Amino acid sequence: MDQERIASAITRVRETLAEHAAEMRYRDSEAIATIEAGLRVKVNGPHGASIVTDMPNGVGGEGSAPSPGWILRSAVASCVATLIAMRAAEEGVDLPGLEVMVDSESDDRGLLGIGAVPAGPLSMRVIVRAQGTSDDARAREIIAWGKAHCPVCDAVERAVPVQLTIELPGS
Known part of the structure; x- marks a missing residue:
């Protein structure tokens, strides 16, 4: 069951955080944005993650993406x-x-x-x-x-x- 798996994972993380609190601060992964064309931007992240944004037509975008x-x-x-x-x-x-x-x-x-x-x-x-x-x-x-x-x-x-x-x- 998903709820049991999630609850178990959270319990493990809580225990780890309690044991190693001083080591838990970290820098989050980078999001690297590159202009593809006009106002269309591709943002790349870790492990092949990516999203694309664009602005609405009214401000010069193509409205091709959120x-x-x-x-x-x-x-x-x-x-x-x-x-x-x-x-x-x-x-x-x-x-x-x-x-x-x-x-x-x-x-x-x-x-x-x-x-x-x-x-x-x-x-x-x-x-x-x-x-x-x-x-x-x-x-x-x-x-x-x-x-x-x-x-x-x-x-x-x-x-x-x-x-x-x-x-x-x-x-």
Whole structure:
């Protein structure tokens, strides 16, 4: 059963983290973006992972792939869903029909540098649906725990320092 396998794996990781806490900080794998054509970008990662993004026609893209903003929202949605499923497995709770929807409110003036508008989303909303739960209070606790422990959601909510390094020939 998937829930048992997941719960067992989480237990092993928790034990390892407890035993080796000082060794658990690490640098995440790189995402390397390359312009393919126009505003179409291919991003390569470890073990052959890749995604492609493009911008909508309105800003000069071809609309041939999801935008980076949609990828961000999909990252939040999939991460929250994953963390809820992990917690539910640990707790032995079935959350049938689990669905996480993420949207955001944006103002394109920010990405175009017009005025003092932030470039990123102005707000984000996470809506979680589950069907046929036998204990709604417990389901709500698990869902709230999953959202609170989602690393992608945390990165969106918390100010994460971003360092820019520019490498040019002759520098």
